[in-house]
Amino acid sequence: MMTDAQLGLHSKPVAVVNAEGYYDHLIAQLERFRADGFLRPFHYDLLIVANDLDELFDKLDHYENSNDQEWLKHHINR
Numbered sequence: 001m002m003t004d005a006q007l008g009l010h011s012k013p014v015a016v017v018n019a020e021g022y023y024d025h026l027i028a029q030l031e032r033f034r035a036d037g038f039l040r041p042f043h044y045d046l047l048i049v050a051n052d053l054d055e056l057f058d059k060l061d062h063y064e065n066s067n068d069q070e071w072l073k074h075h076i077n078r
Contacts, residue, residue, distance in 0.1 A: 011065040015048040
């Protein structure tokens with residue numbers, strides 16, 4: 001789903017409910033990808049991370065798609 005969002009195939013939010021820290025390692029790996037330059041910050045921001053359902057629904061209510069379609073056009077037109 002993240003790849004489809006990155007490619008602009010959809011603009012829907014992608015979410016992880018990190019109940020009791022279950023996805024801590026996945027989130028840490030994604031943060032490492034971003035820090036090392038393998039994941040663009042606007043792509044990292046496509047992922048909503050919440051610790052419970054109340055937080056998730058609040059974040060979904062305020063979701064704005066952060067994808068920048070220009071990055072893909074640049075790579076396609078090479």
